Amino acid sequence: MHGDMDILLDSLSLPQPAPADAAEWDEAYGKVENYLRACRVSSRIHRARLTALIVQRAIAQRPLAASGTPITTLAVDEARRLIVAWMGGLLPPRSDERPYTQAEGFVALYLCDGPMRWPNAFLNPREAPPGFLDTLRARLVKAGPDLAVSSMVPRPIDRGILPELAGSARATFDRFPILRTLLFWFLFATALVAAFWYTRR
Amino acid sequence: MNPFARSHRLVRLPPLRASARRQVFFFTSVVVLTGLASWVLADILWRGGISGLEIAMLVLFVPLFGMVTLGFVQAVCGFFILLRRQDPFSISRTIPDELPQPETLPATAIAIPIYNEDVSRVYEGLRTIYLDLVRAGCIERFDFFILSDSNNPNKWIEEEVAWIDLCKQVKGFGRIFYRKRMVNLNRKSGNISDFLRRWGRKYRYMVVLDADSLMEAETLMRMVQLMEVNPRAGIIQTVPAPIQAQTFFARLMQFAGTLYGPIFQAGLNYWQAACGNFWGHNAIIRCAPFMEHCGLPTLTQGAGRARFMSHDYVEAALMRRADYEVWMAYELGGSYENLPPTPLDHACRDRRWCRGNLQHAWMLTAQGLHSVNRLHLLMGILSYAASPLWFLFLLLGMMQAWVEKSFGAGKSFDSDVGLSSFLDIGGGRLSLLLFGAAVTMLTLPKLLAACLVLKDKARRQAFGGGMRVVAGFAVEHALSVLLAPVQMIFNSRFVVEIMMGRDVPWNPQSRDVGGVDWEGIVTSYIPHTIVGLCWALLAWHIGPALFWWLSPVTFGLIISIPLCVVLSMPGLGLRLRRLKLFVIPAESNPPPVVSHLAKNLESIHQRLPPPPWLEEQFGLTQVVLDPYVSAAHCSLLRTKRVPGGAAHRYLRELSDRLLAQGPAALNRREQMVLLRNAQTVTDLHERVWHLPESQLSSWWRMAMRHYNTLTDRPLTALYR
Numbered sequence: 001m002h003g004d005m006d007i008l009l010d011s012l013s014l015p016q017p018a019p020a021d022a023a024e025w026d027e028a029y030g031k032v033e034n035y036l037r038a039c040r041v042s043s044r045i046h047r048a049r050l051t052a053l054i055v056q057r058a059i060a061q062r063p064l065a066a067s068g069t070p071i072t073t074l075a076v077d078e079a080r081r082l083i084v085a086w087m088g089g090l091l092p093p094r095s096d097e098r099p100y101t102q103a104e105g106f107v108a109l110y111l112c113d114g115p116m117r118w119p120n121a122f123l124n125p126r127e128a129p130p131g132f133l134d135t136l137r138a139r140l141v142k143a144g145p146d147l148a149v150s151s152m153v154p155r156p157i158d159r160g161i162l163p164e165l166a167g168s169a170r171a172t173f174d175r176f177p178i179l180r181t182l183l184f185w186f187l188f189a190t191a192l193v194a195a196f197w198y199t200r201r
Numbered sequence: 202m203n204p205f206a207r208s209h210r211l212v213r214l215p216p217l218r219a220s221a222r223r224q225v226f227f228f229t230s231v232v233v234l235t236g237l238a239s240w241v242l243a244d245i246l247w248r249g250g251i252s253g254l255e256i257a258m259l260v261l262f263v264p265l266f267g268m269v270t271l272g273f274v275q276a277v278c279g280f281f282i283l284l285r286r287q288d289p290f291s292i293s294r295t296i297p298d299e300l301p302q303p304e305t306l307p308a309t310a311i312a313i314p315i316y317n318e319d320v321s322r323v324y325e326g327l328r329t330i331y332l333d334l335v336r337a338g339c340i341e342r343f344d345f346f347i348l349s350d351s352n353n354p355n356k357w358i359e360e361e362v363a364w365i366d367l368c369k370q371v372k373g374f375g376r377i378f379y380r381k382r383m384v385n386l387n388r389k390s391g392n393i394s395d396f397l398r399r400w401g402r403k404y405r406y407m408v409v410l411d412a413d414s415l416m417e418a419e420t421l422m423r424m425v426q427l428m429e430v431n432p433r434a435g436i437i438q439t440v441p442a443p444i445q446a447q448t449f450f451a452r453l454m455q456f457a458g459t460l461y462g463p464i465f466q467a468g469l470n471y472w473q474a475a476c477g478n479f480w481g482h483n484a485i486i487r488c489a490p491f492m493e494h495c496g497l498p499t500l501t502q503g504a505g506r507a508r509f510m511s512h513d514y515v516e517a518a519l520m521r522r523a524d525y526e527v528w529m530a531y532e533l534g535g536s537y538e539n540l541p542p543t544p545l546d547h548a549c550r551d552r553r554w555c556r557g558n559l560q561h562a563w564m565l566t567a568q569g570l571h572s573v574n575r576l577h578l579l580m581g582i583l584s585y586a587a588s589p590l591w592f593l594f595l596l597l598g599m600m601q602a603w604v605e606k607s608f609g610a611g612k613s614f615d616s617d618v619g620l621s622s623f624l625d626i627g628g629g630r631l632s633l634l635l636f637g638a639a640v641t642m643l644t645l646p647k648l649l650a651a652c653l654v655l656k657d658k659a660r661r662q663a664f665g666g667g668m669r670v671v672a673g674f675a676v677e678h679a680l681s682v683l684l685a686p687v688q689m690i691f692n693s694r695f696v697v698e699i700m701m702g703r704d705v706p707w708n709p710q711s712r713d714v715g716g717v718d719w720e721g722i723v724t725s726y727i728p729h730t731i732v733g734l735c736w737a738l739l740a741w742h743i744g745p746a747l748f749w750w751l752s753p754v755t756f757g758l759i760i761s762i763p764l765c766v767v768l769s770m771p772g773l774g775l776r777l778r779r780l781k782l783f784v785i786p787a788e789s790n791p792p793p794v795v796s797h798l799a800k801n802l803e804s805i806h807q808r809l810p811p812p813p814w815l816e817e818q819f820g821l822t823q824v825v826l827d828p829y830v831s832a833a834h835c836s837l838l839r840t841k842r843v844p845g846g847a848a849h850r851y852l853r854e855l856s857d858r859l860l861a862q863g864p865a866a867l868n869r870r871e872q873m874v875l876l877r878n879a880q881t882v883t884d885l886h887e888r889v890w891h892l893p894e895s896q897l898s899s900w901w902r903m904a905m906r907h908y909n910t911l912t913d914r915p916l917t918a919l920y921r
Contacts, residue, residue: 160566
C-alpha cells in the first residue's frame with residue numbers, strides 16, 4: 001500500500017508551474033498547508049515539507065486529470081488521498097475483518113494526539129514509532145455500551161369520568177372553532193347582563 | 202450532609218400507617234385555621250345582608266387562604282422538626298454515617314437528558330462529578346449517559362465534540378456515553394424511556410440529572426446505599442441547593458432558597474412521608490419498576506393528542522400506585538442546581554411549568570392514585586391557578602368598594618354584630634385582625650427559618666453574620682412583596698393563554714448570565730406597568746383609603762420595568778456578594794465540587810469567543826471545516842448509507858445552497874437534515890476544501906480565514 005505513495009522527502013523538488021497557473025498553484029499550496037494545519041500538523045517545517053511534496057505530486061498528476069479540474073481540487077484531493085492511504089496502513093483490520101472507515105481512522109488519530117505528539121510520524125510510513133501505533137490502535141470510540149433491550153410501554157390510565165367528559169367537550173370545541181367562539185360570546189354576554197342586573201337591582 | 206443533620210444512630214423507618222397520624226394532624230390544622238379565617242371574613246362581609254359580590258369573594262377566599270395556611274403549617278412543622286433534630290421519617294437516617302465500600306454498590310447509570318443547553322456548563326458539571334467519583338474511588342460503579350434531544354445543529358456538533366474531548370481528557374471512554382435521538386418523541390420523559398429501553402436492564406438504579414445539576418460523589422454513593430437499604434423505595438429525591446447565582450435576582454432567590462428552604466422541606470417531608478414527589482432531576486430511580494409502571498400514555502385521546510409536559514409528578518404518582526415508596530431525602534445535601542438569572546427567565550420557566558401543572562387536572566380523578574399524590578397534583582395546579590384567583594379576588598374587592606361608594610351601600614364596620622360583638626372589638630378591628638393573621642402567616646415561616654439560622658453560630662457565620670442575615674431577610678421580604686403582584690399578572694396571563702389553547706414551546710431554560718435585555722424587559726413588563734397605573738388611578742378615584750390599601754400591589758406593578766432591570770444586573774449582584782450580602786454557606790465555605798466547577802467555568806469564560814456571526818454557526822462551521830470534527834460526527838451517525846433518487850437530489854441541493862450562500866440560507870431543519878447523513882457531511886468537508894476560494898461564498902471565505910489564522914492550532918468546538 002505504501003509503495004505507490006513514494007513520499008521520500010529527500011527527493012523533494014518543486015517543478016516550476018506555468019506562469020499562467022502560478023496564482024492557482026499558490027492558492028493550492030496555501031490550501032494544502034491549511035489542511036495539514038487543520039490536521040494538527042503543528043510543526044511548520046514538517047508541514048512545509050509535506051505541502052511541497054503533495055503539491056509536487058499534484059503537479060505531476062495534472063496532465064492526467066480531467067480538463068477543467070481546479071488546481072486546488074487536485075492538490076487537496078491528493079493530500080486527502082495520501083492521508084487516507086497512510087492511515088489505512090496503520091489501523092489493523094477489525095475482529096470481523098471489516099476495515100476501519102476513514103472517519104474512524106481520523107477519530108483515532110485525533111484521540112491519540114498523533115500529529116502533535118509524534119509530529120514527524122504524520123504521513124511518514126517509515127517513521128511510525130511503536131508508541132504511536134499502539135496508542136492509535138487503542139483509541140476506538142464507542143458511543144454507547146452493548147444494548148440490553150427491554151420494554152417500557154405506556155400503561156393506560158383510567159382517568160375517571162370527569163376528564164373523559166371534559167376531553168370529549170374539548171375535542172368538540174377543537175373540531176368546531178365557531179362553537180367555541182359562540183360560547184365565549186355567550187359567557188361575555190351573561191357577564192354583562194349579570195353586571196347590569198347587579199347595579200340596577 | 203445537610204447542616205441540620207447530625208451524627209445519628211441507624212434507624213428503621215416507622216410503619217407507613219404511622220405517617221397517617223401526622224397527616225391527620227397536619228390537615229386538621231390547615232382546615233381549622235382556614236375555617237376560622239373564613240368565618241372571620243364571612244362575619245365581616247355579612248353585615249346587613251351579603252351581596253353576590255361578597256359571596257364570590259368569600260368563595261375565592263377559602264381555597265386561597267387555604268394555600269397560605271398550608272404553607273404556614275408546613276413551615277411550623279418543619280421548624281419544630283429541625284429544632285428537635287429528630288425526624289423518624291427521614292429516610293437519610295436509615296443508613297450509617299460511614300460511606301459504603303464502593304464494591305458493595307451495584308452498577309448505576311447517571312442519565313443527563315439535554316436539549317440545546319449550554320454545552321460548556323453541561324460538560325463541566327459532568328467532568329466535576331466524574332472526577333469527584335474518581336477521587337472517592339467509586340467511578341467503576343457509575344456509567345454516565347448524555348442523552349441529547351438537541352435540535353439545534355450547532356449544539357449537536359458541540360455536544361459531540363465536547364463528549365470526545367471530555368472522554369479524552371478524563372479517560373472516560375467506556376464510562377461516559379453519548380446518545381443523540383433523531384426523533385424527540387415525548388420530550389424529556391421520552392428521552393429517559395428511550396434510554397431505559399436500550400440499557401435499562403443493565404442497571405438496578407438510575408440517577409437523573411438536569412443540564413445544570415451537580416452532585417457530590419458521597420451523595421451519589423449514599424443515594425445508591427439508601428435504595429439498597431430500602432428495597433420498597435422506588436424514587437428518592439434529593440433537594441438541590443441553588444448555587445452560582447450572579448445577578449441580584451438570582452442571588453435573592455438563592456439566599457431565600459437556602460435560608461427558608463430547610464424548614465419547608467422538613468415540613469413537606471412531615472406530611473408526605475413515603476408519598477413524596479419526583480422533581481425530574483437530582484433523584485435516584487429504581488429502574489425495573491419504573492420501566493414497568495411509569496411509561497406515560499398520551500394525555501388526551503384523538504387527533505390532538507397531548508403529551509405530559511411535567512412528567513415527574515405523574516411518574517411519582519404511578520410509582521406510588523405500584524406500591525413503591527417515593528421519598529425526599531431532605532437531609533442528604535451534596536446536591537446542587539443553578540437558578541434562572543433574571544425575573545424574565547424565571548417567568549419563561551414558569552410559563553412552561555404552568556402548562557405542565559395545569560395538564561395535571563386530567564389526572565386528578567385517575568383510578569388508583571394515592572390521595573397524597575392527588576394532593577400534590579392539585580397543589581401544583583393551584584400554585585399557578587391561584588394567581589388569576591387572587592387577581593379576581595382583588596378585582597372583586599375593588600368592585601365592592603366602587604358599588605358601596607356609588608350606591609351608598611357602605612358597611613358600618615363599627616356595627617356591633619356577630620363575631621366583633623362577641624369579641625367586643627368592632628368590625629374595623631376585626632378586619633385588621635384578619636389582615637394581621639394573613640400577614641403573620643406569610644411572614645412568620647421566613648422569620649422562623651431566619652431564627653433557626655441565627656441561633657446556630659456556625660450557620661450564622663456561613664450566611665455572613667447575624668446582621669447580614671437580618672438585612673438579607675428584610676430586603677428579600679420587601680422585594681418579594683413587590684415581585685408577588687408582577688408574578689401574579691404573569692401567571693394569570695399564562696393560565697388564560699393556556700386555557701385558550703395557545704401552544705407553549707419547549708425552550709431550553711436560560712442558565713447563563715448575559716447583559717440586561719432591555720428590549721425583552723420593556724416589551725414583557727409594559728403590560729404590568731399599564732395595569733398597575735390603571736389600577737392605582739381607579740383605586741384613587743374610588744377612595745384614597747383603597748388606594749393606600751392596594752399600594753403594595755400597584756406599586757410593584759408600576760415599577761416592574763426598573764425593578765426587573767435592577768434585578769437583572771450581574772454587576773450589582775457581584776457587588777452585593779463583595780459586601781457579603783445575600784451570601785450563602787455554599788459561597789462562604791464552598792464544597793470542593795462547587796469551587797472546581799466555578800474555577801473551570803471561569804477559565805472557559807475568559808477565552809476569547811469567536812465573532813458573533815461565526816459563533817451562532819460554530820458547530821456547523823466546525824463540522825464542515827475540521828477534518829476531525831467531521832470524522833467524529835460521521836462515525837457517531839447511525840445512518841451511513843448513501844441515499845438515492847429524490848433524497849440524494851434534495852441533499853445535494855441543500856449542500857449547494859449551504860456552500861454558495863452560507864449557513865443562513867438554510868433553516869434549522871434543513872441543517873439538521875444535512876447533518877444526519879454521513880456521506881453528505883463528508884462530501885461537504887471535501888468540497889469546501891477542494892473548491893478554489895473564488896467558488897465559495899463570502900461567508901465561507903471569511904470562516905476559512907478565521908479558522909486558518911485565529912489560533913495557534915485549530916480549536917475543536919469546546920475548549921482546552
